[in-house]
Amino acid sequence: MEYQVRLFIIPAERVPAGPPEPPVEQCVEAPGHDQARRLVREQLTGEGYRVRSISFGPDGLLAYAEQPA
Numbered sequence: 001m002e003y004q005v006r007l008f009i010i011p012a013e014r015v016p017a018g019p020p021e022p023p024v025e026q027c028v029e030a031p032g033h034d035q036a037r038r039l040v041r042e043q044l045t046g047e048g049y050r051v052r053s054i055s056f057g058p059d060g061l062l063a064y065a066e067q068p069a
Contacts, residue, residue, distance in 0.1 A: 003028050003036040004060030009049070012021060012067045028061075036061060 005028055008020035028043075030036035037054050040063055044051050049065035056062070 001030065001032070001036075003030060005063060006044055006057075006060065007044075007063045007065065010052070010064065010066045012069045015066050015069075017048075 005026050006018070006023040007026065008023050010018060010020045014020075028036055028039050030039050033056060037056075040054050040061060041051055044063065044065050048068040052064040052066060054061060054063045
């Protein structure tokens, strides 16, 4: 199944309380909700981001991550 992901990145200079950048939209392919959430987490941590949260909204996944310093 294909899941839409809205990714909000918080720039390093705004961590911990600054607002995120406008969302980046992407799609992930996974067999279920839990696998989609796990895949997004693995992708973000693999790119060096610190994941704050990943949750499902009415239109797909919402993810918030901090940019590496």
